[in-house]
Amino acid sequence: MSSKSNSHAGANVILPFNPKVNTAKQPAQPLAALPHKYAVDHVTPxxxxxxxxxxWDFATISVLEYxxxxxxxxNGWLAPNTYVSLSEQAYGADLLRLCTTVDKNKCYFTAxxxxxxxxxxxxxxxxxxxISIFPDAVCPYVAAPGSDTVCPGQTEAAKKTNPLKVTVNKYSTLIDADDIKRALVTDKRYKYDDY
Structure with a gap:
């Protein structure tokens, strides 16, 4: 993983429906113009x-990971045949820390x-x-129920030296499958040119 200061994930993110978010429709491209099949480049396993x-944790980290x-x-930080596996465990544990101590008003009830x-x-x-985003090596996923806050590698020292930072420049809430396809094809969503 690069330790360069510009190694943050700034992205346009497509998120599932949330009734709190304005879901105004964008001008639509005709469905006939959309390809039958489409794949986003560089999706991780x-x-x-x-x-x-x-x-939800895996969906979030998946978008950030790829x-x-x-x-x-x-940007030349990674070879085309490599990727950095990010930690769902660290993200979930840190989200719970924030939602139970610092930012309760920004969180959903379960958190x-x-x-x-x-x-x-x-x-x-x-x-x-x-929020802290760490490589999986810092805090591997614990499959056992009740291990939501387990993350021994997530120390204050690790947070201070962690080169990964997340910036969400824009997000869209799309409900309809055709709207999601349209966004993937026309906007080339999950862009990396907005940071």
Whole structure:
């Protein structure tokens, strides 16, 4: 992982529906113009949450992981056949720390109750300036239920020397599958050119 000061993940992020967010429609491109199949470049391998309710955590980290990979390849920080595996465990543990002590008003109910069971992806843009994103090696995922706050590698010293920072420049809430396809194709979403 690069320790350059510009090694942060600034991204346009597509997030699932949240009734608190304005969902005004953008002008639509005709569906006929969209390809039948489309893949986003540099997607990282899938992972498993096992029996914990952390799908939101994995969805968030997945977007950050392959956005960082896109940026890393484009800027020469990473070779095209490599990626940095980011830690869902560290993100979930830090989100709980923030939601139970510092930023309760920015968090959904489950996080304020000190559990990652049933969290929300939308907590990332609300907490991005304070949240810690670490490589998986610092804090590997613990599959056992009840291990939501376990992260021995997430120390104050590690936070101070961590080169990864997240900036959410923009996010969109898209509900309809066709709107999501349109955003992926026309906007080339998960961009890395907005930081």
């Amino acid at each position: 899938r992972k498993t949450q096992d029996l914990r309710g952390t799908c 956005t960082y990979r896109q940026q890393g390849i484009a 304020t109750q000190n559990t990652t069971e049933g969290g929300f992806v939308l907590e990332l843009p609300l907490l991005a300036k304070d």
